[in-house]
Amino acid sequence: MKFVNFSFKHLLAALIGLLCLVQSVSxxxxxxxxxxxxxxxxxxxxxxxxxxxxxxxxxxxxxxxxxxxxxxxxxxxxxxxxxxxxxxxxxxxxxxxxxxxxxxxxxxxxxxxxxxxxxxSASESVVASESKLQIKSLDDLVGKRVGVVRGNLQDTLLTPIVPKGTILVRYDDDSTNTVALLSGQVDAIGTARELVTTTARKNPGRSIETKFAVKVVPHxxxxxxxxxxxxxxxxxxxxxxxxxxxxxxxxxxxxxxxxxxxxxxxxx
Missing domain, CATH: 3.40.190.10 (Periplasmic binding protein-like II)
Structure with missing residues (x-):
């Protein structure tokens, strides 16, 4: 019995010491x-x-x-x-x-x-297209081709919520996805709002704009x-x-x- 008590006391002391050490490191x-x-x-x-x-x-x-x-x-x-x-x-x-x-x-x-x-900070996932295209919500994507980067955040967010009749087209990276929009391969893209701004700056004659937000992801x-x-x-x-x-x-x-x-x- 004494041996058990001795061990418990020493174990308790060791645990307290370890806790103090962790707090000290912190x-x-x-x-x-x-x-x-x-x-x-x-x-x-x-x-x-x-x-x-x-x-x-x-x-x-x-x-x-x-x-x-x-x-x-x-x-x-x-x-x-x-x-x-x-x-x-x-x-x-x-x-x-x-x-x-x-x-x-x-x-x-x-x-x-x-x-x-x-x-x-945050990154806002959005749907973007040229300004002439009338898109205000998910329902407006029916019958349209929408580009996303395969497996990325926008793909994950949009896949389960786009209405039936929306055609999701998957690309390997943001650059290819953007080119698809600029070349007319897709009607719109799911992307980060920051990239929409960058694309609009680089292509001032195309009037690329954010149509609606999907989700804000905080950093x-x-x-x-x-x-x-x-x-x-x-x-x-x-x-x-x-x-x-x-x-x-x-x-x-x-x-x-x-x-x-x-x-x-x-x-x-």
Whole structure:
């Protein structure tokens, strides 16, 4: 009996010590960033208008602007590490980056392994076509050919909800999908609102426009689950810069369109 009591006491002490260690690590991540005077942010620089590079290979875009604002407000330098969609989570979990700001859609699957800040940005899935085509809702797609990128968000969203008689045509990437619209192979496309703006800029004579929105997908800043102190600071920063309009202005400057209304996601 004494042996059992001894083991239990030591086990309890060990668990308490481990809990304290975890809490210490959580608090130290934010402290570490401040001590090194630099925050390492993972950004996808191949995802316009969120992340891009100019002709001198310098990064720009709404996510880059957000990262620069965050680093400035934290009082540290910014180091950008480039990521792609598939390696955003691995870069974060292997400590190759402190946080991820990379058009990171908040999904239940991702939330199982990492933590997300409150939304700071969003991507709006829409249906677009030339202005002369009368499309105002899903019902107007009956009998029309609608291009989507195979397996992407718009394909997933539209497939179960388009009315019978709509012809979904699937392409391998956004570029091919856009070309299909411009060449008349399809009547409309399901795409991101940001890409509609880009297409309209590049083809001013075609009057490409958004017809209606399908869904707004919020983006969060990715943080390791144990980094609760850092996440708390970031959440406060996002809320402050959503209220003062800085994040919305940054997005609109890069995308050429207003940021979707994210007020429903803000703390009450």
């Amino acid at each position: 608090a130290d991540t934010l402290d570490e960033i401040r001590q090194r005077k630099k925050i390492i942010v993972a950004i996808d620089l191949g995802s316009p208008p969120f992340g891009m590079t100019d002709d001198k290979l310098q990064p720009y875009g709404s996510d880059v602007s957000a990262a620069r604002m965050l680093a400035k407000d934290l009082g540290v330098a910014l180091e950008i590490v480039q990521v792609t969609g598939p390696n955003r989570v691995p870069f974060l979990l292997t400590h190759k980056a402190d946080i991820v700001i990379a058009s990171f859609s908040i999904t239940p699957e991702r939330a199982k392994v990492i933590a997300f800040s409150v939304p700071y 969060g800043i990715g943080v390791r689950k144990e980094d609760t102190a850092l996440l708390g600071w970031i959440n406060n920063w996002v809320v402050t810069n959503m209220k003062n309009g800085n994040l919305a202005k940054s997005y609109e400057a890069a995308a050429g369109a207003p940021l979707a209304d994210l007020s429903q996601y803000m703390p009450k």
